[in-house]
Amino acid sequence: xTAGQATLVQQQSGVVWSGIFQPAYKIDAALxxxxxxxxxxxxxxxxxxAQNSEAVTRAGAAIVRQDGRAMIVLIETGNLVTDLAxxxxxxxxxxxxxxxxxxEYGAGQIMGSTIKNNNGYDGSTQIxxxxxxxxxxxxxxxxxxxxxxxxxxxxx
Numbered sequence: 001x002t003a004g005q006a007t008l009v010q011q012q013s014g015v016v017w018s019g020i021f022q023p024a025y026k027i028d029a030a031l032x033x034x035x036x037x038x039x040x041x042x043x044x045x046x047x048x049x050a051q052n053s054e055a056v057t058r059a060g061a062a063i064v065r066q067d068g069r070a071m072i073v074l075i076e077t078g079n080l081v082t083d084l085a086x087x088x089x090x091x092x093x094x095x096x097x098x099x100x101x102x103x104e105y106g107a108g109q110i111m112g113s114t115i116k117n118n119n120g121y122d123g124s125t126q127i128x129x130x131x132x133x134x135x136x137x138x139x140x141x142x143x144x145x146x147x148x149x150x151x152x153x154x155x156x
Contacts, residue, residue: 031093034078056084059083
């Protein structure tokens with residue numbers, strides 16, 4: 001954008017601020033003091049993927065996985081995050097978290113079950129449930145070992 005274009009933008013009604021998009025704006029706050037390890041990079045929509053990959057590697061990060069506009073890279077020092085933010089095609093840097101396939105805590109957060117359980121709603125008075133999988137054959141004899149046999153009644 002030229003200086004003249006920037007001036008025109010700033011004069012538009014509704015424009016509160018216009019300025020250079022600083023590299024620090026691209027860094028998730030959780031990466032303020034990053035440990036060596038994996039981070040996730042999202043690149044700009046129309047950025048050249050090969051050019052970005054080369055720039056990331058040249059900066060010192062090892063690309064572990066790349067899928068479209070997203071990269072998982074390994075960094076050895078926290079300073080590298082700032083270097084990566086200076087790459088023009090980089091849009092966002094954030095911590096990488098490994099996906100969990102078995103999460104016994106998710107329901108407490110997602111559905112609020114922890115709050116319900118703490119207020120006495122634990123399912124002990126539930127008298128009806130419809131289930132399709134995970135219960136074996138639907139009888140006490142074929143039920144999953146985690147289900148008490150006395151709680152299963154076949155109604156059909």
